Amino acid sequence: MTQVLAVWAVELVLFALVVAALLAERPLALGATIGGIAALAVIARTSARLWAWVTAAFRAHRAAALVGAAVLALALPFFLRASPYWTFVATLALVYVTIGQGLNLQIGTTGVINLAGAAFAGLGGYTVGLLTVGLGVTPWLAFLIGPLVAVVVGALLFVPILKVRGHYLALVTIAFGFIFNILMNNLEFTGGPQGIKNIPTLRLFGYAFTTAPELFGMKLPYHANFYFAALAMAALVTWLTWRLYNSWTGLTLNTVRDDEIAAKCSGVSVARYKLLAFSIGNFSIGLGGAFYAVMVGFVSPPDFDFGYSLVMVSIIILGGLDSIPGIVLGASLLIPLPERFRFLHEYRLLLYGAAIVLMLLFRPRGLWPATVRRYGLREPAASFAPEGGRR
Amino acid sequence: MSLFATRALTVRFGGLTAVDQVDLRLEEGETLGLIGPNGSGKTTFFNAVTGLVPATGEALFRGGPLQGLEPNAICQRGIARTFQTSRLCLGQSVFDNVLIGMHTRVRTGVWDALFRRRRVLAEVRGALAEAAHLLSLFNAELVERGFEPVGALPHIDRRRVEICRALAAHPRLLLLDEPSAGMNPEETLELMKDLQIVRGEMPGLSVIIIEHDMFVIEGVSHRVVAFNYGRKIAEGTFAEVARNEEVREAYLGRAAEAGEAAPAFPPGR
């Protein structure tokens, strides 16, 4: 029981630090918060026993940890209610988590290098814009069709290319990203450089998401509606991705990444699995883009250019290739941080790029590295042993 | 009708003929040793059989042709193999490296993974038990380390994991490519015992084993075939092939003929 309490206590402390770091205005408060975070990090590093105890507690009580995290995630908008801006940023981070899980499935899990993440998100976003504004389709339906368009376009264009070697695939995805951008910029029906404006917001039983909600006697900015929706979306996508990873499919995809020839000779249809990962990944990516369109209310070409593809990739590398919790961590760090340090805004892309290079050189497995697949099973390895056996 | 047969199987890379009109035949439950100097086309022969390189001629397995089939289809027909440089996924767990061998027998798919997890877990548990069983044939410690990355294991254990992966596919024909490469004499002895265990565990299994270590070949083969420059130059029992002049010459060069002091043949022991 103490372990469970300890887990919740740690989560609470981290949560408090994060909220304080986001909201602290006066330099003293900000400095104190950063100091607190740094102190924690130092403690965690130097006292190996404490670190080991805490991680063991988390591992032993995964369900409790998830419940705790969920509660805190739901509580966040209440603490941020004075700032619509930060609520928006938090929601954006959740959108990137959704996109990141899809992109990670492609790049990290399967080794399919997709450098057109922004374009596929754009396919989702533009589909929503075109369907709702152009054809009057209801936002919810458009929201579901958007990702499907991303999947279909990806499948059609890339079936022949998925079997070529990694760097050619990277080149083709870069090329595709640019083609998408140029087309969106120059075609009439996509609104050209202005994009598509006035995308209608989501409505739930008549309640428009642009209405500021009032919960538990507190008035939240309307962005909180999107936050809760994004939280549900990101949680769902992360959960399903986790299930996929901890199944035969995840194993097969990893093997396709690590050694195609061994995979083939074990009966795997490599082309089929690459296409599978590419498509499922594009669904998540397109979903994120579709949500973005509804959340912000407009889409335009610069929203989905190559720079954003690189941001998405940097999230994956920072968090950890093939690491599902790593994506959550990566997005949570890389999206709010530049906003927090406004004076760094100009240097944002420079820092993203430098971060990737440094991570790849010194910590290629990311901040939260992927671990060996356990299929979510608790039993130790030895429990599968038959009775007897040699030596 | 033989389980496995090739007729005039030929592999050409540009101007080079790596495998030259090879006729081979293998019955059920038979272990065939495949020997020959480096570069004589043995691995290329395996690659042709498993569909990794294009070949002309005929290769028949269980009555059906293998030509034109993709490697994964060939595996589904019942042929599994190991590789000269063990192709294991070093970052993945020991269990996972064996489990992938069962790919052709897995029933649950993406839908089950997402929405019917209980089925997937039941299948996975059964698979883990089977993997543990295979691993324990060679070394019970491998099971205890089942969830460790396979890269942490010593060389001989990695070979064993690779063999388990091949066996996990429930093949009818197992192709082993130089399993004892990189092993010292003690480890080679262990390996031979491992192969004999496999034979005991799966008597119907047919095996073709490429080896340079004649001790292993002698210990496990019913018949031996010798290659040189892509051609089959001798076939018979180990003793017959070892005595064959052309085989000796292929390994030792003309010195053997000229009567100069030649190194002992067979090499290895």
Add this chain to the structure above:
Amino acid sequence: MPPLEVVLQQAFNGLMLGVMYALVAVGFTLFFGVLDVIHFSHGDIFMLGAFTGLSLTFLWVAVGLGSPAVALPLTFLGAILATGLIGVLTGRGCVKPLAKAPPLMTLLATLSLGLVIREAVLIFYPRGADPKPFPALLPQGLFEVGGVVIRYENLIILAIGGAAMVLVDLIIKRTRIGASIRAVAQDAEAAQMMGVDLDRTVDFTFFLGAGLAAVAGILNGLYYSEIHFIMGIMAGVIGFSAAAVGGLGNVYGAILGGFLFGVLQTLAAAFIPRGSEFRDVVAFAVVMIFMVLKPTGILGEKPIERV
């Protein structure tokens, strides 16, 4: 069907573009040949070379060496040296440490390095976001041949570009370091056992590639009379595509690919409706189609994996 002179004119313009693409493509193909890597930041090195050249022209004017006859060769020389050195640094800092890692890492690292270079120029070069005019250091004037207008500048650009390619060819074929490059490209281990100094060869390859990119960058500046910090993205993608289409590892293939793209883009821009907006789309579509049909390129890529 447009009149012949127009087609020829555009084809000539295409050659100009092609020369610059070819120089960048050769760099890509050298890196792939020697190190089995795609150096994704090479396009931004091209941009860096152009900016270095530009800065040098200011320097020459400041020290009184502003006359074109003097400034031009000095600019080339200075830019080649400076950019070449930066190239060596990127190789040592970013590419070599990741030599043993999966290719995905190198790809992402060099891609990000390109981003860093690009942003650094944007941020640190005065008013980096604006296109910068490039001084006209080449003799003006033109003449006509059969309805086709040929400017002296363009001839000289072609000549310089061509000379650079011939020089590279000579270096690779006739010098010792060139022989080491060829040896390492074929089989790095064997080359080392024959006494080839791998580090030096790699350093030189980076120097050579970056130097070529600098030449291309300056030529680009001279041709368009301006440079922009984002010019490296397109150049990089098309340079890589050209090298891939020609066959990665094959220097002649890279040159061929470069000219192919140059002519293709220019003709498309001239003769397809709204072509100038879509000329990049044409280039990219060609890349995608080519990668599907013949990923190993026209002249063939060097094989890599053994079973």
